[in-house]
Amino acid sequence: MERGIVILAKANTRKIKVNSSNHTVYPILVILGICHLLNDTLQAVIPAMFPILEQSHGLTFTQLGFITFALNMVASVMQPVVGLYADKKPVPFALPIGLASSMIGMLGLALAPNFVFILLSVVFIGLGSAIFHPEGSRVAYLAAGSRRGLAQSIYQVGGNSGQALAPVITALVLVPLGQFGAIWFTLIAGLAVLFLIYIAKWYAAQVGPGAPTIKEAKPKKRDQQVSKAIKLALVTLVFIVFARSWYVSSLSSFYAFFAIDRYGLSIAEAQIYIFTFLGMGAVGTFLGGPIADQFGKKNVIVYSFLLATPLALLLPVVGPFVAIPLLGVLGLVITSSFSVSVVYAQELIPGKIGTMSGLIVGLGFGIGAIGSVALGVMIDMIGLGTTMSLMSLLPILGLLAWWLPSDQKVRAWYSG
Structure with a gap:
């Protein structure tokens, strides 16, 4: 494998490696994508x-919202913390250790007798995910070479594909086996641990001693205007990711209930709608990276929301047959900016690979978790139909991406 080169910031002792050539290490990216899927x-x-x-424990929508909240707050808000620490001191073998935590959580979820134990199990799963995502993004960066958008897409498409499997899991495993069927996913966690041991060994070689060093990229201008522009762009990006994650969460967590209520479907039948949305979302995630490499990251982010907005507004009012292809196109376009947002943030503040990944993927989704609780409360108070109609307004907030600095401007801040 190619040795990385250390980016050594003079201001501190933090070390970050990047590929020493433009060579993209595809085997590592593919295995990493599989781990992300698992x-x-x-x-x-x-x-x-x-x-x-909801059926076996008689949970309310508010309680379901709190389960989503617990998962996302641990899995997401902890990501910037993990990323910040790893930027200073990478810990490659934290990857398999984190998935071992998820394995314990899955075992607990299968056996949980009540709401409290469900929450505790979810915390263990969330902790494993919090460790995996920023470190996984760092491995993708190390293996990317000159194809950062493509590399991030290969990594992220695994995650979106894993999410897309949820409806299949429900229809084939959880409906016939019930809650205890979750125990089979401890095997998936164990397989992920084995893959991540291999990844961790490669990762450790990239951050080990003996590699050459270069200076970390810094803005050529340290004036107040540039610093304010960077901070404003980062805040805007996090807000946009929040709007997207809250909307996607509203569909993945509660649209099945909407389809059951509105169209008179069974639980298994409703999963077709969710699978269509998440499956096409995985395709959009993969395509977004190489498109951004060609046409620019800001352009992909802007047009992702611009195209998604009218589709989202139509979704609550169409019939059951139109809803399926509409969900497919909506999933394709709104997730096309998923991996692109991470790469944009990493280039906006170079040298903080794990921190930016944790901030965008983690904190953005963590804030969205707060929305999940509000969503459950809203459904209990005003009903499914009204709530889903209100959620369809969220992609409009993503149009704030128009005011993000262009890729050329970001590069100009760090060139010269």
Whole structure:
């Protein structure tokens, strides 16, 4: 494998490696994408179990919202913390250790007798995910070479594919086996641990001693205007990711209930709608990276929301047959900016690979978790139909991406 080169910031002793050539290490990226698929499949089991848990434990929509909140707050808000620490001191073998935590959580979820134990199990799953995502993004960066958008897409498409498996999991495993069927996913966690041991060994070689060093990229201008522009762009990006994650969460967690109520479907039949949305979302995630490499990251982010907005507004009012292709196109376009947002943030503040990944993927989704609780409360108070109609307004907020600095401007801040 290619040795990385250390980016050594003079201001501190933090070391970050990047590929020493433009060579993209595809075997590592593919295995990492598979690990991401397995990890996010475990997370996807939780919202997929909502109809099962609602029936077996008599949970309210508010309680289901709190389960989503617990998962996302641990899995997401902890990501910037993990990323910040790893930027200073990478810990490659934290990857398999984190998935071992998820394995314990899946075992607990299968056996949980009540709401409190469900929450505790979800915390263990969330902790494993919090460790995996920023470190996984760092491995993708190390293996990317000159194809950062493509590399991030290969990594992220695994996660979106894992989420897309949730409806299949529900229809084939959880509906016939019930809550205890979740125990089979401890095997998935164990497989992920084995893959991540291999990844961790490669990762350790990239951050080990003996590699050459270069200076970390810094803005050529340290004036107040540039610093304010960077901070404003980062805040805007996090807000946009929040709007997207809250909307996607509203569909993946509660649209099945909407389809059951509105169209008179069974639990298994409703999963076709969710699978269509999440499956096409995985395709959009993969395509977004190489498109951004060609046409620019800001352009992909802007047009992702611009195209998604009218589709989202139509979704609550169309019939059952139109809803399926509409969900497919909506999933394709709104997730096309998923991996692109991470790469944009990493280039906006170079040298903080794990921190930016944790901030965008983690904190953005963590804030969205707060929305999940509000969403459950809203459904209990005003009903499914009204709530889903209100949620369709969220993609409009993503149009704030128009005011993000262009890719050329970001590069100009760090050139010269």
